[in-house]
Amino acid sequence: MAGYILETKDLGISFGGLKAAQNVNIRIKKNQIYGLIGPNGAGKTTIFNLLTGVYKPTTGTFFLDGEELCGLSQEKINHKGIARTFQNIRLFNNMTVVRNVMVGLHDQPQFKCTVAETLFRLPRHFKTEKDMRERAKELLRIFDLEEERNNLACNLPYGKQRKLEIARALATNPKLLLLDEPAAGMNPHETEDLEKTIHFIRDHFDMTILLIEHDMKFVSGLCDEVTVLNFGTVLAEGDTKTALRDPEVIKAYIGG
Amino acid sequence: MELILSTLINGLSLGGIYAMIALGYTMVYGIAKMLNFAHGDIIMVGGYVIYVFMAFHNPLLAILMAVVFCVLLGITIEKVAYKPLRGASPLAVLITAIGVSYLLQSLAQIIFGSANKMVTVYDFGSVKFLGVTVQVSALVTLAVTVVVMTALTLFVKYTRLGRAMIAVSEDKGAAQLMGINVDGIITITFAIGSALAALAGLFYLLKAPSISSTLGAMPGIKAFTAAVIGGIGSIPGAMLGGILLGVVESISYKITAIAPYTDAIEFSILIIILLVRPTGFLGKKRREKV
Amino acid sequence: MMNKLKAVRWNHYINYIVIGIFTLVFGIIALTGGRLNSSLLFLLEKIAISVILAVSLSLVVGFLGELSLGHAGFMCVGAYLGGKVSALLEPVIGSGVLNLLIALIIGAAIAAVCGVIIGIPALRLRGDYLAIVTLAFGEIVKSIFQNTSDESFGGALGLPTPRYDKQYLFIFAFLLVLLTLAVVQNFIRSKHGRAVTAIRDNEIAARACGINVTKYKLLAFTLSATFAGIAGVLYSFSNYTVQSAKFGYNYSIEILVMVVLGGMGSINGSIVAAALITFLNTKLATILTGDLAVLQNLLYAVILIVIVVYNNAPKLKPFRDRYNLGVLWNKFVRSRNPAHIKDDQAKWDVVPTKIEMNEVLSIDLVPQDKMEKRNNQSKGGDH
Numbered sequence: 001m002a003g004y005i006l007e008t009k010d011l012g013i014s015f016g017g018l019k020a021a022q023n024v025n026i027r028i029k030k031n032q033i034y035g036l037i038g039p040n041g042a043g044k045t046t047i048f049n050l051l052t053g054v055y056k057p058t059t060g061t062f063f064l065d066g067e068e069l070c071g072l073s074q075e076k077i078n079h080k081g082i083a084r085t086f087q088n089i090r091l092f093n094n095m096t097v098v099r100n101v102m103v104g105l106h107d108q109p110q111f112k113c114t115v116a117e118t119l120f121r122l123p124r125h126f127k128t129e130k131d132m133r134e135r136a137k138e139l140l141r142i143f144d145l146e147e148e149r150n151n152l153a154c155n156l157p158y159g160k161q162r163k164l165e166i167a168r169a170l171a172t173n174p175k176l177l178l179l180d181e182p183a184a185g186m187n188p189h190e191t192e193d194l195e196k197t198i199h200f201i202r203d204h205f206d207m208t209i210l211l212i213e214h215d216m217k218f219v220s221g222l223c224d225e226v227t228v229l230n231f232g233t234v235l236a237e238g239d240t241k242t243a244l245r246d247p248e249v250i251k252a253y254i255g256g
Numbered sequence: 257m258e259l260i261l262s263t264l265i266n267g268l269s270l271g272g273i274y275a276m277i278a279l280g281y282t283m284v285y286g287i288a289k290m291l292n293f294a295h296g297d298i299i300m301v302g303g304y305v306i307y308v309f310m311a312f313h314n315p316l317l318a319i320l321m322a323v324v325f326c327v328l329l330g331i332t333i334e335k336v337a338y339k340p341l342r343g344a345s346p347l348a349v350l351i352t353a354i355g356v357s358y359l360l361q362s363l364a365q366i367i368f369g370s371a372n373k374m375v376t377v378y379d380f381g382s383v384k385f386l387g388v389t390v391q392v393s394a395l396v397t398l399a400v401t402v403v404v405m406t407a408l409t410l411f412v413k414y415t416r417l418g419r420a421m422i423a424v425s426e427d428k429g430a431a432q433l434m435g436i437n438v439d440g441i442i443t444i445t446f447a448i449g450s451a452l453a454a455l456a457g458l459f460y461l462l463k464a465p466s467i468s469s470t471l472g473a474m475p476g477i478k479a480f481t482a483a484v485i486g487g488i489g490s491i492p493g494a495m496l497g498g499i500l501l502g503v504v505e506s507i508s509y510k511i512t513a514i515a516p517y518t519d520a521i522e523f524s525i526l527i528i529i530l531l532v533r534p535t536g537f538l539g540k541k542r543r544e545k546v
Numbered sequence: 547m548m549n550k551l552k553a554v555r556w557n558h559y560i561n562y563i564v565i566g567i568f569t570l571v572f573g574i575i576a577l578t579g580g581r582l583n584s585s586l587l588f589l590l591e592k593i594a595i596s597v598i599l600a601v602s603l604s605l606v607v608g609f610l611g612e613l614s615l616g617h618a619g620f621m622c623v624g625a626y627l628g629g630k631v632s633a634l635l636e637p638v639i640g641s642g643v644l645n646l647l648i649a650l651i652i653g654a655a656i657a658a659v660c661g662v663i664i665g666i667p668a669l670r671l672r673g674d675y676l677a678i679v680t681l682a683f684g685e686i687v688k689s690i691f692q693n694t695s696d697e698s699f700g701g702a703l704g705l706p707t708p709r710y711d712k713q714y715l716f717i718f719a720f721l722l723v724l725l726t727l728a729v730v731q732n733f734i735r736s737k738h739g740r741a742v743t744a745i746r747d748n749e750i751a752a753r754a755c756g757i758n759v760t761k762y763k764l765l766a767f768t769l770s771a772t773f774a775g776i777a778g779v780l781y782s783f784s785n786y787t788v789q790s791a792k793f794g795y796n797y798s799i800e801i802l803v804m805v806v807l808g809g810m811g812s813i814n815g816s817i818v819a820a821a822l823i824t825f826l827n828t829k830l831a832t833i834l835t836g837d838l839a840v841l842q843n844l845l846y847a848v849i850l851i852v853i854v855v856y857n858n859a860p861k862l863k864p865f866r867d868r869y870n871l872g873v874l875w876n877k878f879v880r881s882r883n884p885a886h887i888k889d890d891q892a893k894w895d896v897v898p899t900k901i902e903m904n905e906v907l908s909i910d911l912v913p914q915d916k917m918e919k920r921n922n923q924s925k926g927g928d929h
Contacts, residue, residue: 052754078756090751092744094811103744106737107756115765118736119729125736132737172756286907291674337851340859346674346901347613348858351806354799355854358847365840409909425907477681477795484678489905516693523682523689527667530679534671540906 005030005208006176010060011050012232020046021232023060026210028176028225033202033209035223035240037216039252043232044212045087048178051210052084053077065175079107081175085165085182087212093154097145097164100153101136104171111135139167142204143197159190163197170205177201179211183218195221220244228252258388263510264503265385269394270463271502272401276456277479278486278494279408280449286425286489287445290346293353294333296476297360298450302326302457303467304364307375315378322454330450331443339439357473364469372468377461393462400455405495408448412491421445425489474519478505481526487539496537501525558735561727561814569720576714585832587716591784593824594719595777598726600804600820601813602773605730607802608810609739610766611746611900612668613677617801619684620657620771622793624778626691626699628653629707629788632779641708641783646718650779657775658768660687665767669760673900681795691790704789707782719780726773731813733769742766746900807853810899 006028012021021043028034036044049055051062053074061070069077083104092100105111113128140146143163148156153164162182169177182198183191195218201207213219219226220240227237228249236246243249277299284292302322309318337356341349380392412418423431424441432438453472456479460471482501486493501522508518529536572590576582603617628649635645660683667679691699699705710718733739742762744752753759782788804823808815830842856862 074753075756075758078754084754090748092747092751094747095743099740103740103757104755106741113737115738118738119732121732128737168755283907285903286905289903340855340861343860344858346903347806347899348854351803352851352854355847355850358843362840362843362847366844412909422907481682484675490908492909492911517689520686520689523686526682527679530671530675531667534675538910540908
């Protein structure tokens with residue numbers, strides 16, 4: 001178990017009779033950028049949902065940094081150190097950009113402030129608010145969003161919304177960051193930019209990243225290792241280049 | 257035994273009325289995606305129309321006029337108050353519906369005054385049935401309800417129009433692309449719902465020949481409860497919920513100790529059922545895609 | 547000094563200031579022996595009660611995004627329990643400040659307990675279903691108090707309660723308005739309030755950000771219920787009897803209308819709407835007497851429909867964007883202040899309440915989940 005930041009053991013879930021994921025074993029080392037790929041409907045997002053506690057697995061379990069997290073609630077799992085973004089962007093649309101990030105900072109121990117303290121407007125309330133805002137601004141600066149911090153999140157262009165979601169996820173100070181199709185809907189220029197950002201996150205935050213992506217160029221440029229899923233089962237895994245050349249994988253993608 | 261039987265028959269007939277109203281809620285909810293708070297007040301309007309036309313001492317004419325008037329009223333309300341809000345937030349539509357409900361009640365009060373009006377539509381008398389005296393009107397109510405429900409189910413299941421309704425309720429946009437006249441379907445839904453409400457008004461008058469401007473308010477709320485218990489959007493669910501609520505209500509009325517708390521009991525049942533089955537008995541389970 | 551004054555965000559405190567001055571003016575008139583007639587005093591009390599109700603409901607509807615149709619139920623609990631306590635205490639300590647305070651504490655506490663109770667289904671149910679549960683709760687409370695014995699809570703005749711012994715109940719009422727405002731606003735303008743708005747905007751994302759949704763939903767419902775309870779106690783002190791019939795769903799809806807017309811997610815809007823509607827209702831009731839009394843409801847209904855349709859009809863949007871109080875106000879404000887976006891005060895037609903009606907018409911006789919189990923066919927797609 002040692003050395004792996006995330007380890008899943010025979011993770012599986014079925015809906016009614018449909019086995020959406022089955023015996024999925026993924027091992028991710030610290031500081032890795034790991035890809036989870038596969039054709040549409042392969043169960044990639046299901047794995048994310050299992051890892052973040054949206055679904056409870058029917059079989060198997062998973063460990064983060066050696067600690068079993070399976071069965072915990074979504075917020076507990078987040079506190080333990082897994083943060084995610086969503087395939088269909090889920091921002092707090094009626095809140096400003098900076099506040100979106102501040103929600104991510106909500107449960108950080110250094111920003112603790114009880115309800116009573118805020119109701120009576122004790123000094124700690126003002127201090128936490130100020131500190132949170134500062135920290136949120138720092139994060140936004142990394143993603144080049146500081147200028148837009150007072151805009152409503154829903155008014156941001158698509159690419160920036162994706163970035164904001166990553167910033168919000170990072171605000172929860174995770175050990176493992178799950179990115180669900182971060183490059184979807186981006187133009188080649190933006191994708192390139194995103195690639196740099198992800199590298200930067202890994203180095204700057206000492207982060208481990210698991211991402212789902214369809215853009216193979218993006219995946220091979222970023223990921224050290226991948227797991228290929230098809231119909232809920234692992235088709236191939238290992239080194240990115242080798243896995244992508246696997247005839248089974250090619251067959252699954254092209255069909256036949 | 258006799259008490260049980262008569263309670264049951266009363267309960268079933270009351271349940272039939274609730275089911276009739278619940279059906280209107282459920283269909284409008286399923287198709288127009290709105291909570292038509294004014295639905296209960298259509299019952300009251302139906303009752304008043306019957307009262308007016310009973311001046312001619314012809315029950316059939318009065319009933320027919322009530323149905324026609326309520327259908328026209330339902331369509332008008334839809335066109336004037338709800339249609340402009342299609343695509344707006346459901347809360348706005350809900351508040352408008354509440355406004356329409358107030359409007360109908362106050363109009364009725366202005367026209368007919370605040371005192372109750374008495375009207376006997378038709379005296380069916382009573383019969384002995386398995387040793388108990390049963391009001392024939394209760395049996396008639398029950399019979400009509402069963403017929404209407406069956407007809408409606410068959411209509412939705414087997415006619416082109418019925419299938420178009422289901423299509424609209426599944427996906428308005430897609431239905432429109434398939435060449436279905438969505439506005440027309442919604443109008444028809446309101447028409448059917450209002451016609452059922454008019455019948456419910458008739459049955460209320462058969463049960464107790466007194467009518468006031470708030471006649472429809474409480475039955476409306478209870479029927480909505482029934483629709484939710486059965487699983488809103490589900491036609492058989494509306495029947496199930498309505499009948500369940502009717503039976504519970506008439507049993508509860510018969511037990512002196514809890515009789516005054518009947519309303520509380522019915523609403524508690526709603527809460528308990530929703531806590532156990534958050535979508536009612538026959539409701540669809542919605543899973544939000546993450 | 548000047549700079550410090552400028553740094554204060556006056557728009558955050560404007561409502562305290564306005565209500566404070568209002569209270570002060572009327573308070574001074576009343577206390578210096580100026581004659582305020584009883585109908586005016588009664589109106590002031592009613593306005594205060596409405597404002598407390600609207601502000602507390604707006605916490606649940608505007609900020610948590612859940613539709614509650616049972617707010618009057620919490621008020622009912624507060625009115626009956628507070629009224630009973632004050633009636634019991636009257637022979638001992640009279641119906642003065644002390645009595646009022648004790649009644650307030652007890653009424654608020656029990657309403658808060660009810661808030662927790664009704665908050666529990668809120669954790670499990672979705673928007674429209676929760677709305678009907680809250681409505682049911684209100685009706686249950688009403689029905690229970692209606693059927694109490696004469697000795698306990700007065701039953702159908704209502705519970706006789708002592709009216710506050712001096713004329714100046716309205717001063718306390720407005721102080722309570724300020725308290726409500728302070729608590730609700732301080733809550734909303736804090737990290738906890740931000741968490742609540744996050745839950746409103748996107749519950750799934752809020753969970754993924756580590757927000758404890760259970761805690762905040764319960765908290766919002768409880769706070770809201772507590773202040774409804776306080777409004778109830780005030781009501782019992784302002785009237786000679788408390789009658790359960792008043793607290794039906796119609797009253798809950800009236801409060802909801804205040805919140806909606808005031809602009810969801812806008813506290814100041816709720817205050818203005820509550821005051822205005824209460825004022826108009828009372829005035830109309832005095833102008834339209836006898837046979838004309840029913841016209842009041844008619845007018846109310848028509849105004850409601852027209853305003854809501856005008857504010858929301860998608861087709862009227864271009865028109866609305868040009869002729870709208872908000873737009874005109876912004877023009878006025880912006881002409882002096884540089885563009886400033888007010889957080890969490892989005893336009894009310896964009897603020898989502900979680901009522902979402904996507905139920906599908908069906909004629910299936912088998913519950914959906916059983917059908918799912920039966921069909922083992924795969925549907926495909928990422929789940």
